[in-house]
Amino acid sequence: xxxxxxxxxxxxxxxxxxxxxxxxxxxxxxxxxxxxxxxxxxxxxxxxxxxxxxxxxxxxxxxxxxxxxxxxxxxxxxxxxxxxxxxxxxxxxxxxxxxxxxxxxxxxxxxxxxxxxxxxxxxxxxxxxxxxxxxxxxxxxxxxxxxxxxxxxxxxxxxxxxxxxxxxxxxxxxxxxxxxxxxxxxxxxxxxxxxxxxxxxxxxxxxxxxxxxxxxxxxxxxxxxxxxxxxxxxxxxxxxxxxxxxxxxxxxxxxxxxxxxxxxxxxxxxxxxxxxxxxxxxxxxxxxxxxxxxxxxxxxxxxxxxxxxxxxxxxxxxxxxxxxxxxxxxxxxxxxxxxxxxxxxxxxxxxxxxxxxxxxxxxxxxxx
Numbered sequence: 239x240x241x242x243x244x245x246x247x248x249x250x251x252x253x254x255x256x257x258x259x260x261x262x263x264x265x266x267x268x269x270x271x272x273x274x275x276x277x278x279x280x281x282x283x284x285x286x287x288x289x290x291x292x293x294x295x296x297x298x299x300x301x302x303x304x305x306x307x308x309x310x311x312x313x314x315x316x317x318x319x320x321x322x323x324x325x326x327x328x329x330x331x332x333x334x335x336x337x338x339x340x341x342x343x344x345x346x347x348x349x350x351x352x353x354x355x356x357x358x359x360x361x362x363x364x365x366x367x368x369x370x371x372x373x374x375x376x377x378x379x380x381x382x383x384x385x386x387x388x389x390x391x392x393x394x395x396x397x398x399x400x401x402x403x404x405x406x407x408x409x410x411x412x413x414x415x416x417x418x419x420x421x422x423x424x425x426x427x428x429x430x431x432x433x434x435x436x437x438x439x440x441x442x443x444x445x446x447x448x449x450x451x452x453x454x455x456x457x458x459x460x461x462x463x464x465x466x467x468x469x470x471x472x473x474x475x476x477x478x479x480x481x482x483x484x485x486x487x488x489x490x491x492x493x494x495x496x497x498x499x500x501x502x503x504x505x506x507x508x509x510x511x512x513x514x515x516x517x518x519x520x521x522x523x524x525x526x527x528x529x530x531x532x533x534x535x536x537x538x539x540x541x542x543x544x545x546x547x548x549x550x551x552x553x554x555x556x557x558x559x560x561x562x563x564x565x566x567x568x569x570x571x572x573x574x575x576x577x578x579x580x581x582x583x584x585x586x587x588x589x590x591x592x593x594x595x596x597x598x599x600x601x602x603x604x605x606x
Contacts, residue, residue, distance in 0.1 A: 239320055239349055241606050244310050244341075245273040246302055248600040251533065253561050258375040260403035260431035261292040267531055268599075270298050271566075271589075272305070274344035281347025281584055284539075285340035286503035286530035293429070294336070294478070294504065301337040306604065309334070309341055314606040321346035325507060335481065335506035342507035343539055343585075351584035356542070358579045358586075361512050363545035367576040371397030371552035372560060373427065373529065376406050380413045387414055396575040397423035397449070397552040403431040408442045415446050423552065427452035430478060434462045437469040449551065450475040450497050460485075463494040473497050477528060481505055483513040490521045497551070501528040502543060503536075511543055519548040529554030534567030538580050538587040541570070545579045566594050 252266040270285040287296040308331055313319060316327050324342040331338075350357055372395040377383040387398055398418075400410055407426070414424060425448050432440060432454045440454055450473045455462045457478035467474045475497035480486050482505055489495050498518050502511040518525045527544040530536070537555060544553045555577055558569040567587040570577050580586025 239345075239352070240277040241274060241313060241319055241345070242277060243275045243603060243605045244305075244344075245275070246305060246602045246604065247271040247273065247598055248298075248302075249533070249566065249594070249597045250599050251562050251597055253531070254559070254563055256375070257531070257561070258377070259401045259427075260376070260429045262290070264288070264531070268298050269533060270301055270340065271533075271535065272340040272344040274341070274348050276348045276352070278352035279348045281344045281349070281351060282535050282589065283340040283343030283345075283347065284532055284536035285336050286501070286532060286536060287336040296334060296336045301334065301340070304331070304334045305337050305341060306602070309337060310604055310606070313341070319345070321349050322509065325509060336503040339503045339505075339507040342509065343502075346508065347584040354583045356581050356586055357508070357539060357584055358542035358545050358581070361508065361542055361546060363542060363579060364547045365545040365579065366581075367573075367578050368541055368544040368549070368555060369396045369552040369575055370555050370557070370572060370577055371395055371399055371423070372556045373399045373554050374401065376401045376403060377410075380410060383410055384413060384417050387418065391418060391422070394572050394575040395556070397425070399452070399554065400424070400426050402426045402428050404436065404439070407439065411443060411446050411448070420447060423449055425449040425452065425475075427477070428454040430454075430456050434459070434466060437466055440466070441470045444471040448472050452499060453477040453479065460489050460492060460494045463489070464492045467493055467495070475499055477501065478504070480514065482510060483517045486514045486517050490518070490523055495523070497524045497526070499528040500525050500543070501530060502539065503530055508539060508543060512546070515546050515548045524548070524550050526551035527553035527555055529556065531561050533562070534558060534565040534570060534587055535585065535589065537570050538567065538585040541577050541579050542585070564593060566590065566597065
């Protein structure tokens with residue numbers, strides 16, 4: 239496959255409602271899309287970096303810069319190129335996993351489109367639809383939270399995830415449990431907002447029979463998570479701490495988690511995400527697919543990944559209307575709590591030209 243050029247495209251998509259977590263509030267998504275043009279086909283990838291380096295060290299301007307100055311030229315200099323070689327070729331550049339993921343995804347989409355193969359089948363999917371959960375941000379009040387959860391339950395989401403932080407943890411969980419009962423699949427996500435000194439407070443969540451507590455401590459504090467796992471009964475799930483199959487294996491060996499959230503952008507691509515899935519399956523660790531408020535491009539790839547056999551818990555692969563009034567692709571619509579896995583070549587979806595043009599804020603063509 240010969241790469242002839244890369245397009246970097248920025249799009250702006252307002253959220254249907256502000257989304258608050260322990261690291262800030264988002265009102266819109268400034269998204270970097272990558273289009274890879276080859277001599278056989280073109281493909282799309284989505285960079286999930288946010289506007290500011292709050293969730294991770296990466297942010298969208300830096301992702302565009304490293305792609306332009308280092309990652310794309312490295313692929314241009316390669317003697318041979320296919321999607322499986324993107325990771326090894328770019329390995330020498332430290333970090334920037336979200337930018338690398340977007341580039342790998344675009345090449346993978348192009349390659350599979352040229353060969354007529356769906357991404358889901360390429361990754362090893364065993365399901366044609368996946369169960370969907372939804373992530374509920376921190377609210378101004380308990381009644382506002384209950385109204386939001388009520389809407390998502392009515393919409394059919396099979397699992398609810400509550401964002402938490404110190405001062406917004408036990409009481410919101412208690413209120414949701416009392417309102418919706420013990421049968422509701424419920425979990426919480428702290429996004430690194432706590433320390434090991436908060437173990438007693440986090441243990442107060444144990445009576446609510448949560449599926450998991452996601453990333454309660456700092457991403458670098460894997461040993462702290464291992465210690466916390468001994469002090470709370472609720473399973474610990476790691477998110478930000480897992481950046482590769484190697485870090486997943488280390489965390490599992492240390493006893494730092496019983497569940498792993500796999501976000502392809504955070505780990506450098508869908509091929510590395512599959513390797514993490516395989517490591518977790520080999521160790522009996524449940525996995526689920528996290529979300530980063532993706533457009534239909536990233537959502538299609540996430541749904542394909544979530545169809546692999548080790549994804550035994552509902553992911554954050556919500557329907558398009560959870561975050562956006564319209565999408566860049568055909569909308570993903572919830573059906574009895576599930577999303578259908580795309581079956582077309584590559585991602586199985588493509589941007590709708592008029593919709594893409596309407597939200598595009600900048601484009602840059604890099605010929606090779």
